[in-house]
Amino acid sequence: MSSPLLTAQQIVKSFGGLTAVANVSVHFDQNELIGLIGPNGAGKTTLFNLLTGVTPVTSGAISLYTDQGVQSLNGKKPAEIAQAGISRTFQNIRLFKELTVLDNVRIAMTNHYREGFFTSIFRTPKFYRTEADMTTAAQKLLAIFDLTGVADQPAKNLPYGIQRRLEIVRALATKPKLLFLDEPAAGMNPEETADLTRLIRQIQHDFHITIVLIEHDMSLVMNVVERLYVLEHGALLAEGTPSEIQQNPAVIKAYLGGEA
Numbered sequence: 413m414s415s416p417l418l419t420a421q422q423i424v425k426s427f428g429g430l431t432a433v434a435n436v437s438v439h440f441d442q443n444e445l446i447g448l449i450g451p452n453g454a455g456k457t458t459l460f461n462l463l464t465g466v467t468p469v470t471s472g473a474i475s476l477y478t479d480q481g482v483q484s485l486n487g488k489k490p491a492e493i494a495q496a497g498i499s500r501t502f503q504n505i506r507l508f509k510e511l512t513v514l515d516n517v518r519i520a521m522t523n524h525y526r527e528g529f530f531t532s533i534f535r536t537p538k539f540y541r542t543e544a545d546m547t548t549a550a551q552k553l554l555a556i557f558d559l560t561g562v563a564d565q566p567a568k569n570l571p572y573g574i575q576r577r578l579e580i581v582r583a584l585a586t587k588p589k590l591l592f593l594d595e596p597a598a599g600m601n602p603e604e605t606a607d608l609t610r611l612i613r614q615i616q617h618d619f620h621i622t623i624v625l626i627e628h629d630m631s632l633v634m635n636v637v638e639r640l641y642v643l644e645h646g647a648l649l650a651e652g653t654p655s656e657i658q659q660n661p662a663v664i665k666a667y668l669g670g671e672a
């Protein structure tokens with residue numbers, strides 16, 4: 413039985429008269445790779461926004477399981493949630509385009525360094541003692557992601573697929589336990605998508621973290637994840653392994669557009 417990392421219980425989000433997320437309960441366990449799928453407007457990004465404090469929940473409980481016990485994330489701001497070990501990428505690329513690749517990663521580290529992230533999370537008072545330590549750590553991350561050759565290039569010079577990879581590196585620079593990726597393969601060609609799929613699997617394995625992935629490309633999701641949640645009209649339609657989901661009559665009808 414795997415240990416829970418984050419649970420969301422009966423989450424509701426209303427925007428005026430529209431219920432974007434309707435009574436959704438999910439759990440993400442330690443070291444899991446999970447997919448979140450559903451048609452346009454199903455509430456996937458809204459759910460990410462709720463779990464990362466970008467948007468407050470209308471009702472429901474979000475809990476993070478830590479070494480110090482269970483922590484409620486309700487009402488926490490994005491920076492506090494990042495400090496608690498949760499990181500994310502967004503659908504649209506959010507790099508500092510004029511800065512170099514290396515500086516983009518260093519800044520991701522520095523933000524949290526200033527906020528005392530590493531001191532609070534790792535209980536090693538000086539995780540990165542000096543600028544030089546931080547640079548070394550950033551260079552190591554870039555090497556893992558095969559970005560050393562472009563470390564001194566401004567981010568805007570990189571091809572689109574590499575910019576998306578850099579976004580993932582930046583999200584990892586905060587040493588998260590849980591990483592949310594919002595359509596990481598959006599806009600990529602099939603070859604870049606295949607590379608990214610391998611990379612996501614490798615990150616999850618090598619960094620011993622939990623990754624939750626929103627994806628439209630069903631083949632990408634089915635090949636990579638261990639478990640899936642399917643949302644439709646804000647509600648949870650199904651949960652299961654890729655083969656269970658592929659055979660689920662409600663999913664076939666609603667999401668794949670076939671006959672049940």
Ligand SMILES: Nc1ncnc2c1ncn2[C@@H]1O[C@H](COP(=O)(O)OP(=O)(O)OP(=O)(O)O)[C@@H](O)[C@H]1O
Binds near residue numbers: 427432451452454457
């Ligand atoms: N800030 C907001 N104000 C009002 N309505 C919103 C807001 N954010 C999202 N919505 C609505 O909530 C619903 C769910 O949107 P959401 O972006 O979460 O869906 P999604 O599953 O991520 O879709 P896509 O796959 O197209 O990104 C949509 O009807 C959307 O218009």
